[in-house]
Amino acid sequence: MSYRNYILVCGGTACESSKATEIYEALVNEIKHQNLTEEVQVIKTGCFGFCEQGPIVKILPEDSFYVQVTPADAKELVEEHIVKGREVKRLLYNKDKSKKHAKVEDIEFYQKQFRIVLRNCGFIDPENIDEYIAREGYAALEKVLFEMTPDQVIDELRTAGLRGRGGAGFPTWMKWNFTKQANGECKYVVCNADEGDPGAYMDRSTLEGDPHSVLEAMTIAGRTVGANQGFIYIRAEYPLAIHRLEIAMAQAREYGLLGKNILNSGFDFDIEIRLGAGAFVCGEETALLASIEGKRGMPVPRPPFPAVKGLWGMPTVINNVETWANIPVIMLKGGDWFSQIGTADSHGTKVFALTGKIRNSGLVEVPMGTTLREIIYDIGGGIANDRKFKAVQTGGPSGGVITADYLDTPIDFASLTKLGSMMGSGGMIVMDEDDCIVDVAKFYLNFSVEESCGKCSPCRIGGRTLANLLEKITKGNGELKDIEQMKEIGSAMKKASLCALGQTAPNPILSTLNYFEDEYMAHIVDKKCPAGKCKSLITYNILEDKCIGCTACARKCPVGAISGERRSVHVIDQAACIKCGACFDTCKFGAIEVR
Amino acid sequence: MSAKKKENMFSRELISFIEKWRNKPGNLIMILHQVQEEFGYVSREAADQVAYMLDIPLAKIYGVLSFYHFFKTTKPGDHNIQVCLGTACYLKGGDMLVEELGSLLGIGLNEVTEDGRFSLEGVRCVGCCGLAPVLTVGKEVFGKVTKDQLPGIISKFS
Numbered sequence A: 001m002s003y004r005n006y007i008l009v010c011g012g013t014a015c016e017s018s019k020a021t022e023i024y025e026a027l028v029n030e031i032k033h034q035n036l037t038e039e040v041q042v043i044k045t046g047c048f049g050f051c052e053q054g055p056i057v058k059i060l061p062e063d064s065f066y067v068q069v070t071p072a073d074a075k076e077l078v079e080e081h082i083v084k085g086r087e088v089k090r091l092l093y094n095k096d097k098s099k100k101h102a103k104v105e106d107i108e109f110y111q112k113q114f115r116i117v118l119r120n121c122g123f124i125d126p127e128n129i130d131e132y133i134a135r136e137g138y139a140a141l142e143k144v145l146f147e148m149t150p151d152q153v154i155d156e157l158r159t160a161g162l163r164g165r166g167g168a169g170f171p172t173w174m175k176w177n178f179t180k181q182a183n184g185e186c187k188y189v190v191c192n193a194d195e196g197d198p199g200a201y202m203d204r205s206t207l208e209g210d211p212h213s214v215l216e217a218m219t220i221a222g223r224t225v226g227a228n229q230g231f232i233y234i235r236a237e238y239p240l241a242i243h244r245l246e247i248a249m250a251q252a253r254e255y256g257l258l259g260k261n262i263l264n265s266g267f268d269f270d271i272e273i274r275l276g277a278g279a280f281v282c283g284e285e286t287a288l289l290a291s292i293e294g295k296r297g298m299p300v301p302r303p304p305f306p307a308v309k310g311l312w313g314m315p316t317v318i319n320n321v322e323t324w325a326n327i328p329v330i331m332l333k334g335g336d337w338f339s340q341i342g343t344a345d346s347h348g349t350k351v352f353a354l355t356g357k358i359r360n361s362g363l364v365e366v367p368m369g370t371t372l373r374e375i376i377y378d379i380g381g382g383i384a385n386d387r388k389f390k391a392v393q394t395g396g397p398s399g400g401v402i403t404a405d406y407l408d409t410p411i412d413f414a415s416l417t418k419l420g421s422m423m424g425s426g427g428m429i430v431m432d433e434d435d436c437i438v439d440v441a442k443f444y445l446n447f448s449v450e451e452s453c454g455k456c457s458p459c460r461i462g463g464r465t466l467a468n469l470l471e472k473i474t475k476g477n478g479e480l481k482d483i484e485q486m487k488e489i490g491s492a493m494k495k496a497s498l499c500a501l502g503q504t505a506p507n508p509i510l511s512t513l514n515y516f517e518d519e520y521m522a523h524i525v526d527k528k529c530p531a532g533k534c535k536s537l538i539t540y541n542i543l544e545d546k547c548i549g550c551t552a553c554a555r556k557c558p559v560g561a562i563s564g565e566r567r568s569v570h571v572i573d574q575a576a577c578i579k580c581g582a583c584f585d586t587c588k589f590g591a592i593e594v595r
Numbered sequence B: 001m002s003a004k005k006k007e008n009m010f011s012r013e014l015i016s017f018i019e020k021w022r023n024k025p026g027n028l029i030m031i032l033h034q035v036q037e038e039f040g041y042v043s044r045e046a047a048d049q050v051a052y053m054l055d056i057p058l059a060k061i062y063g064v065l066s067f068y069h070f071f072k073t074t075k076p077g078d079h080n081i082q083v084c085l086g087t088a089c090y091l092k093g094g095d096m097l098v099e100e101l102g103s104l105l106g107i108g109l110n111e112v113t114e115d116g117r118f119s120l121e122g123v124r125c126v127g128c129c130g131l132a133p134v135l136t137v138g139k140e141v142f143g144k145v146t147k148d149q150l151p152g153i154i155s156k157f158s
């Protein structure tokens, strides 16, 4: 059946939290109310990516892109757009007010994007397998089952040059090939959906918006390497993604696409969900396998690699969600097609969670080789609130910062590593002049210390020492020798830690020391925090010529540190001040200065 | 074994869940999730009960409980306020929200108010970075939160 109009409502986590479900229900009711259920279908989709402007509603076939919609807008959208055929202008996304129409392809946010992984996110109802199938879903599995040998599948992956998207960038075909050639009573396929980077949500959105793509890919891997059981290891903190995976698995079983004798091919494959429990180190593959086995998630030395000796000692293919989502497309369009996209070193696309001080936060998928400038300025719309760009952080707690000088670097695995950062899983956090680089390094170090499993001492003790040194510097007690010591400890950790958590934990310090040594010096020598973030190093003062004596700050100060008569200049008692910044936020006359 | 004498404290659903998973390898974490789902945390008594039902040492259960941050061994407040301390929220002042909530409620991170109504927890990226800073109470998500909104949010749940 086809409908006159489709109304797509974003059902990703960010939009859900701003009442997308209520909007969806209001639209459904309104359509019922107008007796249009035969003509118009309302669909809750996965994330559109443009989270900054959410909740988002898109109406097809006009392709009208409505942003920041509220449940109260449902009536007008239906009455005006659907019934009378007039777009509701006030809700259209339209930066350039002179243009009447905001088609999706006109929106800068989408212009430089190229969607393979997120191909279905925002287009289909993730809870309905028919919609996935209608967009060539499970066609790749069919092709693999009936037209390709396992070796052909691996060859196709090799031609494609797909490299793992979970962080390390290992060629996927090699992993599959190791497992295929390994001997074992049984073999396993695992999806790493632990997404531990504390500022990223690409995998979550993929699973919420297009769960079948991962199921299909894992089944393809099972067929290729000779495994009959798969596991998806997913964070318990992602209830919506878990729910949608469960629905997808049940539907796939019902359609004979999962379970015994898939599509009458004689091949059996099923998938189980295993929940993580909030340990970052469990994203590391050997720790993840230990966790699936029900144990404490401690890494073990590799080799042997999981591809040969993994879950319960059996050969195990383990890939990241985004890696999986690429695979059905590669099987359908061919490795050659895929290898044309991107750079010589890195083929295909990469999804980034673009966040921080950026105008358009959201999920973006771009071909490898796109420059940081294009992502930040063309897609992201530049820095929010007209502040100055300071740095962009990639690779999460294992990565580093990149400064304005390098914004024209085309991103791929090699170029980011060369800059002292890394691709990582796809967190991309933009910082402006108000962010203190030492404080950011401290944030990441504290994260790694908290998440270290404690098994090996370079990571356990080295990480703690680094975090303590940063604490000392941000408290104003730093000494010059601390910098040398940090560099020394950092390089020892890189060499001696057992797993990549400890090996990469010093990166946020080493990279910021490299690009922002002067900012460390300001903290250590001048005892100043140029960004005004480190409380021990700043003072709040009232500017005599600006203060009109409105008393607002004095009333707001939680410790009563501000005194002064009405209509006369106020003063802050520095000894009593706890530097909470309440006065700064309160003053309407810009009379409070941070130094 | 004290659990043997006592009535089984688990609901029928929980017991049948445990029965279903009993013989699956690697079942412990899944079972503990289900226990926490039912009680909001895993008490000493509940851990005893699981040890008894699965016939495994209590130490093994505590080994797992203490390793994973997600598991709680003490009872959280009726309303657990989770402040996102992921990178984007941190840059936009998530730590200030923790501080302010702490002083409003008179508790620190991972503590419960005396009357047991509220507890305060820091979590990692909840996937709404565009709305940073973010906090959640139960299933409700609050985005672009400012310090001034906090008393209102608290009173909504009091």
Ligand SMILES: Cc1cc2nc3c(=O)[nH]c(=O)nc-3n(C[C@H](O)[C@H](O)[C@H](O)COP(=O)(O)O)c2cc1C
Pocket (backbone or CB within 6 Å): A163, A164, A165, A166, A167, A168, A169, A170, A172, A192, A193, A194, A195, A196, A197, A280, A281, A282, A283, A284, A285, A286, A318, A319, A320, A321, A323, A324, A425, A499, A500, A501
């Ligand atoms: C501390 C640590 C955390 C990791 N976290 C994740 C993660 O959250 N998600 C992920 O897919 N890979 C993560 N990895 C990488 C995995 O170990 C592994 O390389 C990846 O799952 C392999 O899949 P891929 O080849 O498809 O990238 C992490 C690695 C380390 C050392």
Ligand code: SF4
Pocket (backbone or CB within 6 Å): A281, A298, A299, A451, A452, A453, A454, A455, A456, A457, A459, A460, A497, A498, A499, A500, A501, A502, A503
């Ligand atoms: S490097 Fe850190 S996380 Fe990895 S095994 Fe050693 S202590 Fe554990």
Ligand code: FES
Pocket (backbone or CB within 6 Å): A198, A199, A200, B084, B085, B086, B087, B088, B089, B090, B124, B125, B126, B127, B128, B129, B130, B132, B133, B134
């Ligand atoms: S960092 Fe807070 S929601 Fe992503």
